[in-house]
Amino acid sequence: MAAEDLDWERSKISNQDLNLMKKLGLMKKDDAIRFPSEESYPNPPMEYRVSFVDHLIRGLSAPIHDFLRGLLFVYGIQLHQTILLCLLFLPFLRMEKSKNKLSLPRTIKVPLFMKVKSQPLIKDLLRIGTQFVGYREYASKAEEKLAEANERANTLALQLEQSEKARKKAELDAVDARAEADKAKADAAGVEDLRKRLHDAETSLSEHITAQSAREEAILKRLKTQSRRFVARTAQEFQLEEPVNDPLLDALSFLEVHGSEAREGIDQAKAGLSRLFPYFFPKKEEPATFLDLAKSFNSAEDLGLKMRQENMKLIFDNYSPIPDPPEVFPSSLAKKSSVPVNLDDSSSVDLTEELKELRVQLQSVKKQSLILMEQSRESSEKEKIALQQAQDAITDKDAAVAEADAAASLYAPAANRC
Template sequence: MAAEDLEWERSKISGQDMNLLKKLGFTKKENALRFPKEESYPSPPMEYQVSFVDHLIRGLSPPIHEFLRGLLFVYGLQLHQLTPNSILHVSIFITLCECFLGVQPNWALWKRIFCIRRNGSHGVAYNIGGVVICVRPDVDYFDVKFPDSVQGWRKRWLYVHEESSDSVEYNIAPFDGRAKILRHRSWDAEATEEEKSATEALMTRIRELQNTRGKELSGIQITAYFLRIRVQPLQARKNPLWMYAGDEDVERLSKELPVKDLEKLIRRISKLSKRDTVPSSCRITPYSGANPLPENHPVFASLPPLPEGGEVEDRTVVDDDNQGTSHSESDVAGSHKSAASSEKDAESEATASTHSLPPAVSPRNKMKREEIKDSGTSKAEEIGPSEKKAVFNPYEDALVSSGDEEETPAIDATARTKNLAEANQHADALAKKLEQSEKARKKAEADAKKAKADVEKAKADAACVEDLRKRLHDAENALSDKVTAQVAREEKIISRLESQSRCFVTRTHQDYEVDGPKGDELLDALSLLEIQGDEARDGLAAAEAGLSKLFPYFFPKKEEPSTSAGLAKSFNMPQDLGLKLRQEGLKIGVEGTIALIADSQQNVDWTKVGSIREMETKEWQSLIKAAKPHSKLILSFLGVKPTPAPSTSKPEVK
């Protein structure tokens, strides 16, 4: 494994981190974030940049603010080379300028307050987080209370959507994880005397914000403010923060955080402990839509320029930090107000890369004269030509005054004639170079057109792959839902089968067990139901046979039904069929007795016999007893076998 690869490893973003990003509103916009899968080295998709969870929760959000873009360009850095505390420094500075100073982020003011240093340990310069932004030792600035260490932040990397601009100068450099950190002359840039004079009022206001009794402003208060209103300072915005419109502001990523979540987040990115009080609001009201800027408020416009004339000259890293030494972030801390705290991650090591950053791109147009005037910098002619710059200052180099013209000395005709031939030769050479440039331009246009077509094709292919991935995901979800529904359906069927089995056992008082091994609840329930069904069918067949034999006795004049249900229904009448049968038998017996008496030619007064309404039990029993010796003969005559038990019941008359 190459030395420059040591810092990159597979991203380890936890579910807690993903929930935090969702709560903070980063995932509200579709495809705003993409999380790495198994890759151990970042390979961002087209129009994506590599960032970190700890960068996002400290105020970073795509598209990146132009001030941070300018810092990356002028210092020759990539986004992953800044530490989380450095990102928080920039967020606090932009919030301070827009909300409490009422100005755009000011490059001249930035140079008065901050400087940058290398970050490393034990003689090894880091690549990820290899540069730290520090407060200058001689500047009185806000005490931010950075944590001594941001553990594991290098392992929580992800991809953020950063759309490319049509203007190449506006884009940040493409991601290069092995880019070597080289000092540029711009690292030593300091505010000039003119810039110090122009920004002195802002520095005075900063001191007032820090030291006004009862209204002291701190770095934690500024941090808590931009976290609470949910507007990311390092995001490119349509409106500055002094126009913040409250809950309806279009720049908000999410609704206002609950107090507990806000305090937990602030303690995570600062050095505050659970015992320290987290400020719920600023002691001084920030500028906003509800607290607008005063009338005629001065506006200081000063953004970090892009380096002029191509890439800024690099210098080799040597022992002395003034010439490029690698220092740990904690080595340049100095005090809690003069530098950032250490952000070393003990779990990762870093080495210098063998690749350099891509050349910085020069802007197409230099700053206008009005911008020079607003920034407080004097015109170029006010700086004597004999004054020699001690260090490179890209801010001054970017200032051009169209009115500064030198007086042209008089040239005689002889000198003109003498130089005419040289001028013609020079013109011919320029014309030849112009022709070559035109050919190169046409070739570059053709290559750019082809590259654009390739990019469009790649975008279409990526969209197709993303669509297939989405369809696969939807199919997996549908299959999962179907399996879940099938399981629920089977459970419901099993419950119903078990309920029916319990009812059967309750009615028949017979319990059954499945023969053989058990394993599938649904099949076991069906097997038990089959056993019970066989038992029920056998019982129904036996009942049908018995009822069929009894039917002629109870219904001698009716035709037997053809179905079991009809047969059972015949015996399920409201009247007592046993009583009916006995009554029919009694009727037949009476009629037979009368017929026998008539045949014996006995004289009987049938009118008196038929009018009997009530008879004493003893009298009835005595008559039966007297008739009993003759009953066997009568029954024998009728073809009925007599029963052994004597009948002593009263006649049943209906």
Template sequence: MAAQDLGTTEWERSKISNQDINLMKKLGLMKKKDALRFPSKESYPTPSIEYRVSFIDHLIRGLSVPIHDFLRGLLFVYGLQLHQLTPNSILHVSIFITLCECFLGVHPNWALWKRIFCLRRNGSHNIAYNIGGVVICVRPDVEYFDVKFPESVQGWRKRWLYVHEECPDSVEYNIAPFDGGAEILRRRSWDAEATEEEKTATEALMSRIRELQNTRGKELSGIQITAYFLRIRVQPLQARKNPLWMYAGEEDVDRLSKDLSVKDLEKLVRRILSLSKKHAIPSSCRVEPYSGTNALPENHQVLASLPPLPEGREVEERAVVTEDNQVTSRPESEVAGSHKSAASSEREIDSEASESTRSLPSAASPTNKQKRDEVADSDTSKTNKSPLKETSPEEEERPFNPYDDALVSSGDEEEDPPIDEFIRLGTQFVGYREHAKKLEDTLAEANKRADALALKLEQSEKARKKAESDAAAVEDLRKRLHDAENSLSSLTQHSARENEIIARLESQNRHFVRKTHQDFELETPEDDRLLDALSLLEIHGDEVPQSIADARSGLSRLFPYFCAKKEEPDTFAALTKCFNSKKILGWVFVKKV
């Protein structure tokens, strides 16, 4: 059963607030007169011939007019209108162009794009969406920058407006006029793969991308790339005078506005990406981008490979026998949430398909898995517009051409034979089996890392216990050292006191030697002056008090003669001082004379 295509029922009156308009002015998107036009009261877009329909959420993710030739080529090759791409798909293209020009030093490369991206329908089992009905996905087997896309962009389908469509080269390169009810048909070009020649030519670019992702300490992320093009105020999806590797700072001719404040920039990045307030917004890239101050290396080859644009007139669209109503083959992560028609309640939330870079591979017929030949700009077919017709065997054997082999038939055609259904299911099973194998390998690698972390944790615990034991031993040594220092201090003080006693005893020893003219030796002399002095004191200790008593008695008898008017002192020292005065000494001297 084919999914119901909402078509025109998805459109409703645009609800653009004054806050949205002020944001457009702040970003410089309304700098050019008539670049944007806001709807009045119409509930269905009716743009004039020079305008196309886009959304506020497209513009804040890097879109501006005139539109970049790379995006024009993508819309032409994939057979899409601007309003059929989701906001996250627009951001994918902006990040890719910024990556090519700022970090690879090349123009956005069509062959490199085919190696990384493919397209998928956005819908559910019962509904096929027209607004945002196509999502750009990273191929399952490609390691690409992890961009934290929001799972839903609330209400983005309601904020539609008109953007001026004017190709600087020629009117024939303008994107397709607006058709809000046109059915989206999956084309062979959605799964177009790079040829072997293109893979060889872009292998150096793929190696550089892997280097940018995995260089330790200099890892580049999708968040850094997004914040960078928002910070420099140059829209990647706008046709510009110079590539971004020639960015000249504040004076650059392609800048749309002055620098945003840090607060406004962080708010805008968090709005675009799935980031909370706890996530830090990078103020710069870990890898310095190419610019006017960081020129490309000498002899750097600037590759150029744009998606082919039409030449002369529209090309014929030829149907391919493959069903488009197999919505179950689309990854579950791409299934959108509830979307509503113009008559539904405003309280419901429009959501966008989650464009995870790790989505499962979709089922496809073996024909779509074959490698296609390169489509060069100069080889664009020029066929007259004609009704759909059956293809001959000769035409079916031709190399893939995005213009001739354009459409994949819708569910209105006859059902495939049962054998084709078995082939489709077998191909889908192989895809899931390969994805399961990759998940098993990833799980095994995660288990190895977990075991290694557990071993390191055990080693850390042992080291912690050893450190605690060593700390206790160090504390004990510190205490013992303190006690030793105290003991040493006491010994030092005691030694100083002994030295002082020895000095005083030596002085006394010399005094007694001078008076007695003899030095006493012990029975076992050991040349110990302290013991000599003590022995001398023991020998003459009794003579000293007696001598002092005799001297005091004699001075007492003489005192009345010399100091008749004074009272005799009590102590022997004071008594001797009375006889030491010059007056008494002079009198004694006169008496003797």
């Protein structure tokens, strides 16, 4: 058996034996040698874990215990003393040899045996020796117990290893459980935060819905107001063919109808005003001459203007200048006349009177033309004012239509969500 697999066996060595070893000087250090007591099994260091029987079987070929070494030493001393005593009685043995007997005389055998046996150390050795009778069976039983103990120790070591693995696994599981617990705590905190954010979102959503409802009501009110204004101005009331049962969409539909009617009316008004007052509207092309510009303001079919121009031409054609003096009527102003001119005195007087009458007529015509121009200017200013009012009305209608379009675009996402 290996040294690490051997254990101490219970011994019957008493304290008297220990005291004897101390007296012989074989136990110099009391603490160096450890002997088991009657009640307990000691656990000495590895170098002391040997068995007596094992050494005896192996012929003392391995290191033995100090106590056994001392015991054998004492036994050797006693054996040496016994041999010396036997040598003292060799003559007696020689005397008996002649008689073919190899034994001491009876008178010498008994004192020798009694002397050896009566020594206290021999008594102790004999007593200790009797303790080893039948020790082989006890040693075999001890070896079996030792094998069982070793097997149990191996089992315990295996169980210890398994328990160590289980402990490590439990520690890892505990670490994982702790991490999961921390994660659960973080998740719980995150859930609480999410719940709070959800509550805030619901509150803000309810507030937004309330504000959206109020805004929709305000938009509906404004749309209905605009529709009533259109009805009051156009005296036209419409009915929807396919209502969607949504007040805001229905009001928007009414406003779209009124807006389309207003746009058509504006287009028609622009077309009529452009025909009535073409000079108040922008021209497509800029005229090259003033005559073309005048033609754009006054069409060729203006008979009144044509007659006035013909009358002016007749007046200037019938006019003939007086030759003397040339300073009053220059030669450049001389006109040909179909009436023959007489150069006598009476004709000159008539021409002078005619010239005066023409001057008076020209002055009156100038005054009338100035009056007509003033009247035409006033009428043109009135027309400008009327046109400006029409343009303002058109601008207001365009603004109303744009506002209706903006309201429709704002309401479209809400309608889609609905």
